[in-house]
Amino acid sequence: MSKLLMKKTKQGLVSLVQMNCVLHWKEADGSIYYSFDEDGMFVLIHGGDIIHHLKTTYNDENVAEVVQNIIAHGHLSLNDYLNQFELEERISKENMFLRLYNDGWLVQVTPLSFSPLEDVWQSIYQESLRNTPRNATTSEIKRVNEAKEASRIRFMEMIDTRDNPKDAHIIDHGVQKLNPELVVKFSLSRYEKHLRTELLAGLIRLRIGPLTAEIFRHGLKIVEKNSPNKRHYLLKIDGIINDPTDEQEFVSKIENRLTDDRKIVFTVRELLARLPKSDELVLDGSILTENFAKPFKRRMEDDGPHISKKIKLESDSNSSSNGNDFNPTTIALAASASAADQDLNIVSHHLRLLTAQSFLIEVSPGSFAVPFTSLTEKLREHNFEMLVKSTLGPSSFRILRCLKRLKLGDEKLIASEVFLKGEDLRSALYKLVLNKVVEIQEVPRSADRAASKTFFLYRHKPFTSYLYLKELLCFSMAQCVSQVQKFRDENKLLLSKTERVDVKGFEEEMLMELDFKALQKLRQRELFNLGKFNRIKSLYSIFQ
Amino acid sequence: MSWRRRGNNGLVPDGEILPPMAPEKPHLELPVATPLTNDETDSATQYISLRSVMKESPFYTGMLDQNDDSNVLGDGIQRYSDKYNKSTKIGRTIEEHPYHLAFFPEELYSVMGVSKREKKQLKLSRFKADGGLKELHMNGNGEDSLILQHLKDIADDIDNGTTEVTNEEENEDEDEDDEFEEDDDDDYNAEKYFDDGGEEFDDDDDDEPQF
Numbered sequence: 001m002s003k004l005l006m007k008k009t010k011q012g013l014v015s016l017v018q019m020n021c022v023l024h025w026k027e028a029d030g031s032i033y034y035s036f037d038e039d040g041m042f043v044l045i046h047g048g049d050i051i052h053h054l055k056t057t058y059n060d061e062n063v064a065e066v067v068q069n070i071i072a073h074g075h076l077s078l079n080d081y082l083n084q085f086e087l088e089e090r091i092s093k094e095n096m097f098l099r100l101y102n103d104g105w106l107v108q109v110t111p112l113s114f115s116p117l118e119d120v121w122q123s124i125y126q127e128s129l130r131n132t133p134r135n136a137t138t139s140e141i142k143r144v145n146e147a148k149e150a151s152r153i154r155f156m157e158m159i160d161t162r163d164n165p166k167d168a169h170i171i172d173h174g175v176q177k178l179n180p181e182l183v184v185k186f187s188l189s190r191y192e193k194h195l196r197t198e199l200l201a202g203l204i205r206l207r208i209g210p211l212t213a214e215i216f217r218h219g220l221k222i223v224e225k226n227s228p229n230k231r232h233y234l235l236k237i238d239g240i241i242n243d244p245t246d247e248q249e250f251v252s253k254i255e256n257r258l259t260d261d262r263k264i265v266f267t268v269r270e271l272l273a274r275l276p277k278s279d280e281l282v283l284d285g286s287i288l289t290e291n292f293a294k295p296f297k298r299r300m301e302d303d304g305p306h307i308s309k310k311i312k313l314e315s316d317s318n319s320s321s322n323g324n325d326f327n328p329t330t331i332a333l334a335a336s337a338s339a340a341d342q343d344l345n346i347v348s349h350h351l352r353l354l355t356a357q358s359f360l361i362e363v364s365p366g367s368f369a370v371p372f373t374s375l376t377e378k379l380r381e382h383n384f385e386m387l388v389k390s391t392l393g394p395s396s397f398r399i400l401r402c403l404k405r406l407k408l409g410d411e412k413l414i415a416s417e418v419f420l421k422g423e424d425l426r427s428a429l430y431k432l433v434l435n436k437v438v439e440i441q442e443v444p445r446s447a448d449r450a451a452s453k454t455f456f457l458y459r460h461k462p463f464t465s466y467l468y469l470k471e472l473l474c475f476s477m478a479q480c481v482s483q484v485q486k487f488r489d490e491n492k493l494l495l496s497k498t499e500r501v502d503v504k505g506f507e508e509e510m511l512m513e514l515d516f517k518a519l520q521k522l523r524q525r526e527l528f529n530l531g532k533f534n535r536i537k538s539l540y541s542i543f544q
Numbered sequence: 545m546s547w548r549r550r551g552n553n554g555l556v557p558d559g560e561i562l563p564p565m566a567p568e569k570p571h572l573e574l575p576v577a578t579p580l581t582n583d584e585t586d587s588a589t590q591y592i593s594l595r596s597v598m599k600e601s602p603f604y605t606g607m608l609d610q611n612d613d614s615n616v617l618g619d620g621i622q623r624y625s626d627k628y629n630k631s632t633k634i635g636r637t638i639e640e641h642p643y644h645l646a647f648f649p650e651e652l653y654s655v656m657g658v659s660k661r662e663k664k665q666l667k668l669s670r671f672k673a674d675g676g677l678k679e680l681h682m683n684g685n686g687e688d689s690l691i692l693q694h695l696k697d698i699a700d701d702i703d704n705g706t707t708e709v710t711n712e713e714e715n716e717d718e719d720e721d722d723e724f725e726e727d728d729d730d731d732y733n734a735e736k737y738f739d740d741g742g743e744e745f746d747d748d749d750d751d752e753p754q755f
Contacts, residue, residue, distance in 0.1 A: 011655050014638060014652050
């Protein structure tokens with residue numbers, strides 16, 4: 001089909017398997033089938049963002065170098081990487097690997113990582129069916145359900161063993177290290193959790209304010225590593241969970257278990273310890289509390305000349321002087337304690353504000369859980385509405401909101417709800433129908449479905465709208481990339497000049513002024529288009 | 545062709561078939577993209593760097609239609625400047641990477657250099673904070689946004705356009721003067737007929753003897 005030579009095809013497959021873009025499965029008859037794995041592709045697409053984020057998080061370019069090499073090689077073994085360095089550098093690189101692994105950015109690679117989950121599931125399920133004999137007393141449906149349940153348990157155990165291996169760490173001279181034989185790759189699911197954190201913080205910034213968003217972001221960072229994956233692996237396999245209600249139940253069960261285990265719960269004190277210094281994040285006066293006047297009153301009382309308690313000393317001069325040895329320290333301690341209490345108070349109020357808007361759940365006084373499932377849905381809804389508002393216009397946005405509330409409505413009802421005239425309403429509805437935001441429901445009034453007796457209702461279905469939007473965003477991303485390629489092709493001559501060995505690194509001296517300026521413009525355009533690509537990509541990740 | 549009205553507004557000649565009216569698409573005013581932030585620029589820069597690292601890695605199998613890497617323009621014509629082009633990587637092939645064979649099916653072993661006994665090493669890349677774009681000195685303010693630069697260029701063009709207009713006007717005047725001067729030179733230049741005694745031999749190009 002590809003009309004490539006066998007050798008070229010095999011080389012291509014080797015590259016793709018190495019980069020985690022292709023999975024393979026060997027059937028019982030010995031034939032090997034290859035399938036596409038989008039996770040590997042997404043790691044490459046997010047590559048620039050990943051390197052930049054980790055460089056910023058760890059504030060270390062060496063960490064960025066390690067991650068760059070892991071992404072560029074797909075997966076690699078620790079031994080192969082560390083053997084190229086001297087002892088000192090090797091130890092520091094080992095520590096980097098340990099940090100990245102413990103923080104969840106790297107995961108172990110096993111042969112199971114290269115097998116499609118659907119095929120693994122099918123083989124376990126078929127085996128389980130064969131091992132569950134038919135019984136006269138048990139119906140076929142019950143037998144199938146039993147087999148499915150047993151397969152599910154076995155499958156989940158297998159995947160958990162792959163994701164949480166026991167042999168990843170070793171103890172060497174009392175120091176915990178990573179097993180040198182470990183083969184690692186970059187964890188896309190971990191990065192998706194970070195993306196989710198940033199997007200949720202962005203939502204809070206718009207809804208409530210930047211300070212509350214910053215506090216919320218730090219709270220999410222505490223629980224980010226243990227938060228649920230964007231999409232559980234069981235939900236990616238057809239046939240395991242079919243019913244949407246079952247799917248919702250399954251997802252809620254996972255979240256409840258994480259909340260009970262306190263994996264996605266943080267306390268106010270933990271958050272306060274994690275917040276940046278007061279000069280970077282000024283929270284004073286950021287929120288009106290119930291007793292906002294009292295902390296100031298207390299301070300004024302403490303700083304005033306009338307101090308309630310005095311230490312009685314032998315000499316009178318000491319007792320009457322303001323420079324008493326103990327009083328300034330007492331005042332300082334009291335002031336710092338009250339400042340810490342005040343910060344705690346303010347942060348608590350910010351968290352209560354988030355709880356009131358259902359962005360957090362207070363599981364116990366001072367402990368807050370993050371409801372990721374409902375927040376993800378809110379994020380999608382909000383971004384979809386903003387896209388409709390900014391691209392299709394405010395009238396379309398009003399109609400969408402109206403249809404969400406009404407569920408189903410005809411033209412007259414919508415016109416009366418959104419206060420739009422017939423023509424304006426029809427043109428706005430046309431835009432919405434064209435972009436699959438709104439669907440038309442035909443309602444016949446007679447048995448023969450005569451056109452004269454049929455009327456049309458409009459409704460909004462999020463699932464299909466999001467699917468279509470995803471395709472549109474994908475197309476826009478492809479357009480950005482093809483734009484970059486297009487003006488690289490247009491300036492092929494100039495680029496060939498700059499790629500010359502004698503010119504590279506000396507562009508300013510070797511190129512003419514016009515060529516140099518053109519090259520600058522080209523670079524800026526490329527960066528700008530890649531920036532646009534990344535922005536659309538972050539939108540795509542919301543609806544993925 | 546009859547231009548008389550027959551039920552139309554008189555602007556369309558009879559008998560002519562007009563193209564159908566293009567359907568009016570709804571006019572969408574899309575929001576304008578704001579300039580990139582520092583973080584976004586850094587991410588894009590690192591993406592370009594990663595792309596170049598991938599291109600130099602042994603896993604880059606090349607383009608289908610590019611057979612001769614030394615010819616960058618791909619038109620098959622050999623040029624003097626081809627000797628300055630980056631030479632095709634010979635050392636690093638797909639067979640020189642240290643693979644973990646357990647992760648690959650056996651049918652691919654033939655192209656993975658399994659039979660080669662020499663020890664294989666990973667080829668590691670260095671991290672560049674500027675993504676390898678440092679060589680291009682971005683004229684002081686590397687952070688000039690594209691839009692601002694574009695506006696600057698438009699302003700420059702307008703300024704150049706006005707000076708060009710004035711220059712053209714001056715040139716036209718000069719041309720006019722030149723024309724008149726040319727007319728004066730040959731026929732009405734009295735000095736032409738004035739015999740100075742010192743320049744008469746300048747016009748003589750032939751070798752005839754002087755009397």
